[in-house]
Amino acid sequence: MKAERVVRGCFALSLAASVGLSLVYLAGGSRAWEGVLLAAALGGIAVGFILWATRLIDAPDNVEERREQKPGEGLGLISEVLEQSVTGVSRRKVLAGLASGAAASLGAALAIPSLSLGPQPGRSLFRTLWVPGIPAVDSEGGRVRPEDVPLSGIITVFPQGSEGAGDSQAVLLRVAPDLLSLPEARASWAPQGCLAYSKICTHAGCPVGLYRAQARELLCPCHQSTFDVLTGAVPVSGPAVRPLPQLPLAVDEDGYLVAQGDFSGPVGPSFWNLTQ
């Protein structure tokens, strides 16, 4: 029968492929051949068995009767057993109540140690490592002068000593000072047109690494929140609501950029009590 020959061929192919697979492995391995030969070995068995089941054996339809399950039928035995456990006890409800109470409070007591999994957040979401006077450095630890930032350029900076710190990361940009339109209170925050904003997107926390230089907009690649650099990183498009917190900059006597203090607000995505 034709189907039988096909099935035999499938198993033979599978056998050959398995041998081939072992040889390939012993000879040093090759990702592509390992995949193809493994697929052939498995596929041969697969088609062989499926054709065997569907074409070779005579399996007529059988009929099996279902058990009838009347609703409420099974509960009789269970309630009988439950009854037995409380015969001879005078105040069942109190006993049952206390037993449940004990079990529940034990469960709660055993769950309490899960609080050791992490520290209390405290004020950690409100603070970063930027303090007044701390120099701004690049990822190698080198201090930055305003002239080191090209016009239309972008550098990632950190507080000195904390290079790579996730929560303190900031982008340093330079624009022509006459283009700036920052809020009044931040007039002194951008010496020589140097601006620093938190690099953590206020939407979902991705680093805002994309700078559209001509449009002077920072774009977060995760969900496309766009921030206008000239007006204080106010969101102009996308799902972010809060502007990127700004880092107040100043130039020290040696001409290097330092921070005047921490960011203008909590960095990163919002949380319930961030206005406190």
Next chain:
Amino acid sequence: MLLRSLLAAVVTTIAVAAPSLAQQSGRELYERRCASCHGPDGAGREGLGPSLTGAGAAAADYQLRTGRMPLQNPQAQAVRKPSVFSEEETRLLVSFVASLGEGPPIPSVDPGAGDLSSGQSLFIANCAACHGAGGNGGAVGNNAAAPSLYASEPQTMAEAMVSGPGQMPVFGFSEQERNDIIAFISYLQTSEAPGGIDIGGTGPVPEGFVGWFFGLTGLVMVLVLLVGTGSSRAR
């Protein structure tokens, strides 16, 4: 004797005058091919082309060599296409634009001197957010796109870094850093994907499509064919 010194004098005059001659015919070429959008003397024209004062040789060489200039559509982003200028014409135009003010000169490039590992980490830190981890490019919003880097040459890549064309920022890399990054990008351009067919190299989205349309659909189709609906199967 007289003839030789006369010849020498003529050659010297030409050699001295050549740069300004070049600027002269560069200016001519500019007036003919570029001034309609960039204005006379590179002053720029409102709505058509920005001023080229201070643009620098690097920017001009980049735009001309990659064929981005002349621009097909002033409203759309410039795209790479075959350059319409010959090597000589490009050189002339570049030196003319360079003379229009202080701008970044053409950077020197030596990918062979670049370190792949430094290049990779610099690339990921500075370039991948726009150009993708695999250098396949990405949309950057507002009708701008960072192009794929697969067709880019080392020279023009270096020029793009120092001149920041379009929405690309200007990067103040050192020469070594530029060489590192370009060496890495060249590696990306020429290396084979270790895992097999790389289906675009843009991550889980094409992977999901392949998983659904090749993996699951393929499996189900085989089952529909071989198993069918039981009783409807022909023997």
Next chain:
Amino acid sequence: MIRYVESRLGLDSWGRRALRKVFPDHWSFLIGEIALFCFIILVATGTFLTLFYRPDAAVVTYEGPYEPLRGQEVSAAFDSVMRLSFEVRAGLVMRQIHHWAALVFVASTVVHMCRVFFTGAFRRPRELNWIVGFTMLMLALGLGFTGYSLPDDLLSGTGLRIGYSALISIPFAGPYIASLAFGGEFPTENVISRLFVLHVMLLPGLTIALLGAHLAILWRQKHTQYRGPGRSESNVVGKGLWPYQALLSLGVMALTAAVLALMGGLVQINPIWLYGPFDATTVSAPSQPDWYMGWLDGATRLFPPWEPTVFGVTIPSMFLPAVLLPGLFFTVVALWPFIERRLTNDAAEHHLLDSPRDEPGRTALGVAGLLFFTVLTLAGGNDLIALTLDIQVESMTRFFRLAMFVVPPVGGALAYRICRQLRDSREHPLGRGSGVVLRRTEQGGFEEVPRS
């Protein structure tokens, strides 16, 4: 050998009945089996991977053969996956098969769930099994997310960051829950080893237990069947476990493994060497999660910038799309058997399956729900679609926002109409259809003539 086991365990009568147990024979009943076999393949390949993986965030220097990363500081976890991929024979194939199997596992689970939904197989007495199955889908999502985050690469680390942000967005408890889950403020060292415990022990353990329950309930209640000659609510018509179903299932398992092996060997997936090790200060674009989390990414991209403040409490912009929306949606899905019972007032037992056209209302709602999820999943790739089609990203976002509201109801209504029409005409949806034929008249015009 069988006699050996049988004489010691006394399986004679149970074994006889079990081998003759009847299962209906239809290709659509095999989709759940595909999911099961994907899971088995995941456990098998996963065990191999576990023997080489180090769930350790400690910093080491990569000194392997992949040049662009040599000499860089990476976590031990990342280093171990790199070594597995480039230095262990058959390591990359196993890793790729494992990841493809994960994608197909969730896909087949979803399609299986759709089959159960559209044929009404979740009705009494199978409501419990629906909940068990739904829970397994949630576990599958968790397994996938924890799994692809284990290599500690840039792409999956970005996903972890977003997960952290989703947790802190929960009002009142958010910052605490996030700190407990991650062991502090992001990024933390603990999270990799915790993900490992979840991925390798807790979640698979729960899944296996629920899988056992799922199959046991199915065995006990017997499988449902489509209507047909000789079939009724009080019987099952099909083929016995042995030899037919056993051989067939073995074949399907081998087939699933074969397709996954082919994909694992030939098609690259999750090239962590391109993304590089995770760095909290960098991100690459495009950044998407694996497809089954894409709807979450899409929802967060599409939601408008809302961040209301209620009685001094800020409701963060991440909360609605990332926590509330999936919470509500999945609750409805989980409780669907009970919701439908309320809506249709049908408390009877059902063992015969509906054709989707028999219940146009349910089918329409299901189609609408699927379309909603599909729009959200596609929206997760909006920047990639924008790049490919050369369209502005903002336009894609606006399009998907519109589609999110328009496509599900329109699709549902269309499905409803089609169901009614098919039900009335009793045709097969893929058949030729009675319809009409256009015929040229003598005058040169056209007329419609019923197809003979």
